[in-house]
Amino acid sequence: MFLQELQLQQFRCFADKKLYFSAPITLITGNNGIGKTSIVEAIYYLSYFKSFRSHLVSDLMQTGTESFFLKGQFRLQNLNEEHSIQIGYSQKRKSIKFDQKQLSSHRQVLELFQVVTLTEDDIDLIKGYPAGRRAFIDQAVLLANPQALQVYREFKQILACRNAFLERYQHNIDRTEFAIWTQKLLEISCKIQQMRQDLMSQVQAQVNELIEQFFDGIYRISLAYEPKLPILGQNSEVCLRAIEGLFYQERGLKRSLFGAHLDDLVFQINGQKARIFASRGQQKLICLLCKLSLILIPRGNSMKPMLLVDDFISDFDKIRLQNLIKFFISRQNQIIITAPFFDSGLQNLLEKADPDVQSITS
Structure with a gap:
């Protein structure tokens, strides 16, 4: 896919x-605070219908306004097709259109307009909370298989119903009906855990291949999936007995204490936990490689996601930048990079490696 035009209003x-x-690689430069990240955010919003910076829609509106509008026009190179996505928010309602028609399913967009972002906040993939790492895993799953969106929807519904059951029937709980919801949550969690583990194996392989190709094989990275309750691959009766042992604690807390919503991912570098033992530079490199791996994972529809790099590589040394630029140029993905005005080194290296790089001043 190739984004040709982007429109932002309010x-x-x-x-x-x-x-x-107009070019496979675009460099957007400008002073801090003038909207480079907002451009990246708008493209991301067109793909995921949410922001990676804020959960509040009001934060996205221009000051003094109560609405906003985004539109992207893109083409699919392999099919020679052109499409458009537009999102409007007004009067506290969101309207999404695909090719001028009301969107019927988010999957319709995820299958054709795929975006991977790399921002300074992605360092939290290593240092932050498990929720951020689960979001990364699930993004990988959905990029590789947009049909999995339905599985995640079912999971959220089942989890919400089981939690509501725990809250509603504190003292007189129907254990038979509750057991049905427990079985459903167990089954759907196993499905998601399997999808996550399969994708993490692919990500790990791609990460280490990138290290061999572009970083002289200096590190060995491993990704270990850690379920809160190890149910995958276990006998269902054994799992259910372990889950039954959580009942009184769950009833007291009014929430489910097992399931895919509680799992985590551990990054290791040369056999040691990256969160504890890796330097900031090494943590940043792991984040970079993990995000790059998402555009390399094979897809059934031959989709090539867009990569958005928002002021993430400005502090890389010259050799690392050259290796990274070599990777960018070797890809057929559309890549948009933002950088401050003073980062002339990055611009010079890009233009020297690829004279066709498009430069935009924000």
């Missing part, structure tokens, strides 16, 4: 902004 600091993209 979005963040932009009253009305249009950008046109």
Whole structure:
């Protein structure tokens, strides 16, 4: 896929902004605070219908306004097709159209308009909370298989019902009906855990291949999936007995204490936990490689996701930058990079390696 045109109206600091993209690699430069990240955020929003910066829709609206509008026009190179996505938010309602028609399913967009972002906050993939790592795993799953969206929806519904059951029937709980919800949560969690583990195996393989190709094999990275309750691959009766042992604690807390929503991912570098033993530079490299791996994982529809790099590589040394640029140029993915004005080194290296790089001043 290739994004050709992006329009932002009353979005963040932009009253009305249009950008046109014409090259596989685009460098967007500008002073801090003038909207480079907002451009990346708008593209991300068109794919995922949410922001990676804020959960509040009000934060996305230009100051003094109560609405915003985004539109992206893109083409599929392998099919020679053109499509458009537009999202409007007004009067506390969101309207999403695909090719001028009301969108019927998010999967329709995920199958055709795929985006991977790399931002400074991604260092939290190593240092942050498990929720961020689960989000990374699930993004990998959905990029590789958008049909999995339905599995995640079912999981959320089942989890919500089981939790509601725990809250509603504190003292007189129907254990038979509760057991049905427990079985459903167990089964759907096993499905998600299997999808996650399969994808993490692919990510790990891609990460280490990238290290061999572009970073002289200096590290060995491993990704270990850690379920809160190890149920995958276990006998269902054994699992259910372990879950039954959580009942009184669950009833007291009014929430489920097992399931895919509680699992975590541990990154290791040369056999040691990256969160504890890796330097900040090493942690940043792991984040970079994990995100790059998401655009390399094979897809059934030959989709090539767009990569958005938001001021993440400005502090890399020259050799690491050259290796990274070599990787960018070797890909057929569309890549958009943002950097501050003063980072002339990155711009010079990009233009020297690829004279066709498009430069935009934000």
